[in-house]
Amino acid sequence: MGTLFRQFSPPPAAITSQINHSPTPSFFPTRKTHNKHSRKVTNHRIKTSKFGNFLDLAPECKPELLDFDLSWLNPSDRFHFDVVVIGTGPAGLRLAEQVSSHGIKVCCVDPSPLSVWPNNYGVWVDEFESIGLEDCLDKTWPMICVYINDHRTRYLDRPYGRVSRNKLKVKMMENCVKNGVKFHKAKVWEVNHQEFETSIICDDGKEFKASLVVDASGFTSPFIDYNKHRNHGYQIAHGILAEVESHPYDLDKMVLMDWRDTHLGNEPELRANNKKLPTFLYAMPFDSNLIFLEETSLVSRPVLSYMKIKRRMVARLRHLGIRVKRVIEDEKCLIPMGGPLPTMPQSLMAIGGTSGLVHPSTGYQVARTLALAPAVAGAIAECLGSTRMIRGRPLYHRVWNELWPIERKCSREFYSFGMETLLKLDLDGTRNFFNAFFDLDPYYWHGFLSSRLSFGELACLSLSLFEHASNSSRLDIVTKCPVPLVKMMGNLALEAI
Numbered sequence: 001m002g003t004l005f006r007q008f009s010p011p012p013a014a015i016t017s018q019i020n021h022s023p024t025p026s027f028f029p030t031r032k033t034h035n036k037h038s039r040k041v042t043n044h045r046i047k048t049s050k051f052g053n054f055l056d057l058a059p060e061c062k063p064e065l066l067d068f069d070l071s072w073l074n075p076s077d078r079f080h081f082d083v084v085v086i087g088t089g090p091a092g093l094r095l096a097e098q099v100s101s102h103g104i105k106v107c108c109v110d111p112s113p114l115s116v117w118p119n120n121y122g123v124w125v126d127e128f129e130s131i132g133l134e135d136c137l138d139k140t141w142p143m144i145c146v147y148i149n150d151h152r153t154r155y156l157d158r159p160y161g162r163v164s165r166n167k168l169k170v171k172m173m174e175n176c177v178k179n180g181v182k183f184h185k186a187k188v189w190e191v192n193h194q195e196f197e198t199s200i201i202c203d204d205g206k207e208f209k210a211s212l213v214v215d216a217s218g219f220t221s222p223f224i225d226y227n228k229h230r231n232h233g234y235q236i237a238h239g240i241l242a243e244v245e246s247h248p249y250d251l252d253k254m255v256l257m258d259w260r261d262t263h264l265g266n267e268p269e270l271r272a273n274n275k276k277l278p279t280f281l282y283a284m285p286f287d288s289n290l291i292f293l294e295e296t297s298l299v300s301r302p303v304l305s306y307m308k309i310k311r312r313m314v315a316r317l318r319h320l321g322i323r324v325k326r327v328i329e330d331e332k333c334l335i336p337m338g339g340p341l342p343t344m345p346q347s348l349m350a351i352g353g354t355s356g357l358v359h360p361s362t363g364y365q366v367a368r369t370l371a372l373a374p375a376v377a378g379a380i381a382e383c384l385g386s387t388r389m390i391r392g393r394p395l396y397h398r399v400w401n402e403l404w405p406i407e408r409k410c411s412r413e414f415y416s417f418g419m420e421t422l423l424k425l426d427l428d429g430t431r432n433f434f435n436a437f438f439d440l441d442p443y444y445w446h447g448f449l450s451s452r453l454s455f456g457e458l459a460c461l462s463l464s465l466f467e468h469a470s471n472s473s474r475l476d477i478v479t480k481c482p483v484p485l486v487k488m489m490g491n492l493a494l495e496a497i
């Protein structure tokens, strides 16, 4: 696939991608039919005006439960399993689905297994196609666009999609139920390890025992051990799914990044701050009146203030002439990025947000976890399956090593180096960086964003990036990269030992 680069150019007339341009997603509340899997929409609007902008509007969707017949654990059942999974987010359910497909006895514990997932997930369509989940996208765009600045817009033909949270969750729950997975509604309070098994204690007093407990409870898990200081960066963003009078974006392009800052022309303080710690707009236009808008700080340390993000978003929407009529949903996004991996091996296995799988330079995680879970499940089945009874330390060693083989750890060091570099760039540096990045051969930029490049390929990417970079960008690289580079080399040397 070729990368199209234009200056002030109109959108390309012919789009080469064959992906279907799917209709407006089913949650839009003007639909007449009631989708039992969608979130409940109340029709009230806030009339009073505190801010005089979209921040006055309360989100109309209230969290709701999926209408699904789950296989609950009975009080009379034995609370002893091969595998217990803590959490039924995308990572936990995927692992439960995959492990149970090998005939392993699995139980999932979550305070609300039927809750609609709260986050809006965006993924590259090819990532979901490669794992056979393309039917779980409720909207696709054949192209993305990146506004580098007011004079440069890049159109890139890599299809992007929005995950249908409910379709994906229901699909995985259906498979779990078919494979005999049990579900228990509770919060895990305590995890205790013995030599060959682990027990968990829940807030309802129930105790479970399992040969392997997998923590899929997200970024804030208190159960996973780290033996290094957790110096991660943060992605922070404020997003709204909104009904608007109009918006200026093309309907066939997802806006991956809009780095323009003219909206801050009348706000010198905000503009100066944005020059140092830039934010961009991420936008998914569903139709001419329905759009998901998210003002995003790619990565900051310490984390950029949430209020600043909202103020910048207000100024941006005003400048773009986007008048919000209704806020259907909102989301506060806070994703820890980079930092050390969990101690390995440890008696508690991890998957998803708590396992270090978040891309340190982008915050993406969902597609990668869904893709890696089958191999991790295979390793678990190899140890706990009927013919082989490998438990305790050899089991932990085998499964952690499946998730984080040395090659993947080295690549992650490189992605963390990318994050450390981004942390040092101001607005101009960031713009120059992405301008050069999207000039790369698509194999490299696709692979980088999807975490699928080997360490050798990442080294080639760096050389190519340097070649494509402008002189000021090269200067940035030469002056700002040495410290992160030395850190990365040190970490790689430690891995090698």
Ligand SMILES: Cc1cc2nc3c(=O)[nH]c(=O)nc-3n(C[C@H](O)[C@H](O)[C@H](O)COP(=O)(O)OP(=O)(O)OC[C@H]3O[C@@H](n4cnc5c(N)ncnc54)[C@H](O)[C@@H]3O)c2cc1C
Pocket (backbone or CB within 6 Å): 086, 087, 088, 089, 090, 091, 092, 109, 110, 111, 112, 119, 120, 121, 122, 123, 186, 187, 188, 189, 216, 217, 218, 219, 331, 332, 333, 334, 335, 351, 352, 353, 354, 363, 364, 365, 366, 367
């Ligand atoms: C707002 C937002 C938007 C994001 N958007 C994207 C995106 O577009 N693309 C992408 O790739 N990534 C995205 N991410 C990053 C990441 O993919 C998500 O955070 C993803 O939800 C992580 O999945 P998970 O299954 O690991 O954890 P979670 O989705 O956080 O699920 C954890 C589950 O564990 C349960 N749990 C927590 N504590 C306990 C306990 N003690 N006992 C039992 N259960 C417990 C919770 O109730 C929850 O159900 C986003 C993150 C956020 C916050």
